[in-house]
Amino acid sequence: PVPEGYEPKSEASLAAYLSGVSAVAAHLGGAAGDWRVREVGDGNLNLVFIVEGPAGGVAVKQALPYVRLVGESWPLPLSRAHFEQMALATEAQHAPGLVPDILHYDQTLALIVMELLQPHIIMRQGMIKAVRYPGFVEAITTFMAGTLFGTSDLALTAEEKKAAMAEFCGNTALCKITEDLIFTEPYRIAENNRWTTPQLDGIAREFREDAALKVAVSRLKLKFLSEAQALIHGDLHTGSVMVTEDDTRVIDPEFAFYGPMGFDIGAVIANLLINYFSQDGHATPEDPRESYQDWVLAATEGVWTGFRAKFLALWRNGATGDAYPAALFADTAGAEALKAEQEAYMDRLFTDSVGFAAAKMIRRILGLAHNIDLEWIEDLDRRAACETRCLRLARDMMVNRANYPTIEAVTAAARKMRDAA
Template identity: 45%
Template structure:
């Protein structure tokens, strides 16, 4: 099949030709399509059964226009492939916590998946102080399962190395490597920051210890192929409601350090915490929601740590360290101690990568909407200054962290 760009008319015919969707819609259904993408890189359509709007799908297609400008087109196509592969693996590892993939077609660069009709992007309701009581449990399961099942603890060495070949993803990775770990901390024209925190930004860019710590973080991000990570797991990549949570948009996925994904989730929640100095003038309301966020952060880490440990104990299938290795007098305790140290290392790496991401959002190419939507520059500066302080301390004090409480103590100290 040759590629052609879909539109709201042809997409309804197209989906009927896909074998994987044969039974999805009733044979005589009238399908209606809406285009909802932002048109930057992909078309995104909702295709719905006119008689039953819950009977619907999302169709994502790489944009064809980029063919004209040449080199970018393969990148855009590959992006859809990376997203599909990661969605499938994540759904397999953590069922029901990402949209289900129904179909992928390489020739047409289409990904067809579950339509999340009842969910909203997390970032926005959090600015409105909405609470999601099941979120900590859901996201800690997503993290524990996707990271464990794609690591050497579960996959055999040969499985993992062959599977890694599918995730070279060299172009999107370069974006993250440069825009998270290098460019924000040096003179680079795309950088953008609030002039009211210029002193704090300048101090970061001239702090030798911090620069060395960030360079080390970049080295780890670039070279430590621990597990298939989402690699862009901010609250704009989470769709949810009170009952259900889904992680979307994993096109940056590659084999990297586990702490990066965990750090992204925790750091985005804390950025939201800080944003309420701008969004929520009422002190009692603000403090109540901020307390909820810190409880959520603690519950995510502690939930992750417990679930990851249990998965490991119960599914020690990979080549990393076979059960037999621990068969000696005291071996059970040694295995427990090894797991404890492994997870403590993940905590500290969560601090390192999360800490770097605090900084990059304050002085790099792009902030987060939670913060950037605070119109009053002075109020925004309060949040930004705290974010810079917390990020710097997470990076510099990582070796002293033994529990999530140590990391949260810094959040409290810098906002107290």
């Protein structure tokens, strides 16, 4: 049900609208006639315009009442814009400087005007060309530690957390996309699924008949449905990260809700591993990718190691929430026991993250939405070889999670999977 007054903006109509929003008009400078508007959305769901004026630029993101990629046959509520701007505001609070600023939000139009990230590009695009981002690990770990810790029971009182949680309970339509596309469809015959065919037909069938795998992914789905640990971004792949050589920003938190932290961490790890395996499809004798692959695995290790250290530091210095009340652990024995419990907490979170990473690696190869890291490998045999390695690792990570107690165990297994081939 589209509200009275909603209409999708076009390159032709957007400037006139923005000229009525004084903060935005001032930011752009000049008048509507001076502004250059381009629709640049490359995502699956929404319209995104870049608007440039004499004094500055903005990005304008507008939700459509359906999935952009598919059309009106797949309706999706406009409210996702509401949840996105709420999540952006929360993230800005806990990870300042790491998300675009919001200049304006129009509830009726489901439209967000935000800081134009320029000359940023989508990180995935750079990684496909083997570009290194020396600031990425630092930024993404600060982002994840800040947002996940800051919205958890370790930082918030139960009252604060439940109030925020209730607000995000309405974002079920977006959650359902995740529930279906990540945790269910790749493991059954489903119209949405696609894969490199016929090369992957066998492994796709194998996965559909793999009872241990289906139990494992369903257990993760249950966690996604019921564990309200923190406000998670919900779509934290390398296509939601915009970078320059020295700036990193996280965009597109429209899937945000109170869910399991490991889902975000796993998303980052999964997308790095996918890129790692994809490099063998892009390498040429003139452009070998092995040293880049080393960088990708080092970054993967850095993501967990950095996140863990920062999360623990926040816990040590800002445990203002209702969980693990400081008063119980003030004596020496208590302080020591709490320290051990914090390590155990991180270990449990790592195990979750490995599982969620595996689920995301699989869905990007057997499900609806694929990654251009792999998709851009034109030779289908070569692509399928990369994909198969990625799938085999993911299957083992998900089913035999005890074999992956550390991030080094994950990266070693990735390396072994690739080198054995």
